[in-house]
Amino acid sequence: MLFGLPATELVEDDLEPFKFTHVVYQKGDLLGKLMALLSLAPIFIMVSYATLVASRRDLRTISLVVGQLLNELLNTALKHWIKQPRPVALVRFHLGSYGMPSDHAQFMFFAAAYVLLFASLRWGQPLYARAGWCLAAVCFAAAVALSRVYLMYHTPEQILVGALVGSVAGVAWFAVTEALLQPSFRAVAETPLARWLLVRDCSDCRDVLTAEFEATRGPSDRSLGGRLPARGHLGSVANARKSA
Incomplete structure (x- = not known):
């Protein structure tokens, strides 16, 4: 039995694969x-x-x-x-x-x-x-x-x-x-x-990954009592927009 149906009722011609993930090989x-x-x-x-x-x-x-x-x-x-x-x-x-x-x-x-x-x-x-x-x-x-x-x-x-x-x-x-x-x-x-959806424009930032890393390092350093200066909030974006 399969979901209340006899297995003999599952005819191959009536089965259809899910195309998006259906791949066959030898x-x-x-x-x-x-x-x-x-x-x-x-x-x-x-x-x-x-x-x-x-x-x-x-x-x-x-x-x-x-x-x-x-x-x-x-x-x-x-x-x-x-x-x-x-x-x-x-x-x-x-x-x-x-x-x-x-x-x-x-x-x-x-x-x-x-x-x-x-x-x-x-x-x-x-x-x-x-x-x-x-x-x-x-x-x-x-x-x-x-x-x-x-x-x-x-x-x-x-x-x-x-x-x-x-x-x-x-x-x-x-x-x-x-x-x-x-x-x-x-x-x-x-x-x-x-x-409201926190959608943003990062077009002026040529390296978003590094900018985000630098933006989060500042608060992290201050929370640990370090003396390293804060690196700003996506400073690369802000500087690029000011110069644009």
């Missing part, structure tokens, strides 16, 4: 298992996005999440417009979904393109650190995309088109954020609702 294939884990990367990234939005409440992060969701809508629209099927090898697991362009490739290369531009133009870290993050983002995106070919969920052409569309969309959304959205972030952060 039994005993360790590389296939690794590729299956890589295929779950977009889900882990969306959870990371939600965590960042909830904990940091920065408008630029919120903008990135909005752009990523719009990118997913674009992928869905393109799939239903092109209507190219997935590879036939695993057709019974695809449940009639289309494959052109690859949603995984488009998702990952959108994120990689945005990270590359942000690290290159906005992040106040040494060149080697920025280059390392850019290389890691591109390699990770490529690995996830290739996993979909290895697992026979997409053809190489579907992966390439997805990577191209995602990269263009990521560059376009970064440009929209810089030119149209970012100038209004400060005004949005000062609205009553944003202040």
